[in-house]
Amino acid sequence: GQQLNQSPQSMFIQEGEDVSMNCTSSSIFNTWLWYKQDPGEGPVLLIALYKAGELTSNGRLTAQFGITRKDSFLNISASIPSDVGIYFCAGRTGANSKLTFGKGITLSVRP
């Protein structure tokens, strides 16, 4: 089946720093999504992308749908302690297909 690759598994940054994370696949996806999971909670949708090349922002978060449709990027600017959590990319290959989730990146922010 389709796989979404996220690495590294963990990232450690200083408060105030920017951080980028990406998600890649060997398959083409028509939809790219970024979810965040706070400790002890379920994931929450941050950004959804539907067109190749699309760049979308949500506050300090910016995500892009790669031109090849095989990757997506999430940037967090000026990180704060509440950015701590697991960031999952997810994607769909078609209108009626189920979501495929990446393994997630655990972000730690040092004050």
Add this chain to the structure above:
Amino acid sequence: NAGVTQTPKFRILKIGQSMTLQCTQDMNHNYMYWYRQDPGMGLKLIYYSVGAGITDKGEVPNGYNVSRSTTEDFPLRLELAAPSQTSVYFCASSYPGGNRGDTQYFGPGTRLTVL
């Protein structure tokens, strides 16, 4: 709205025991899902349902069963618990598929340990 609620929050089972994980949503969503999350492994889809009376297998259905008698409820049944089923289980719901279905609303999870 309470959103998606799951019970219990924690449970320890012995090998071979059975249990039902409860999931209820009050958003009138047609679509509901069960995922399991293992450390470093992301979310794996166990079963999903597109409406009352309709269920289908996901990526990892073995060892689990589901039913969907109402729009609101989507219980997950473990018949013979095995250590491999130790995991955190998330229930989610959404509007019908396509772009609206991408916003899946997750419950707080049930942490299950099988010893």
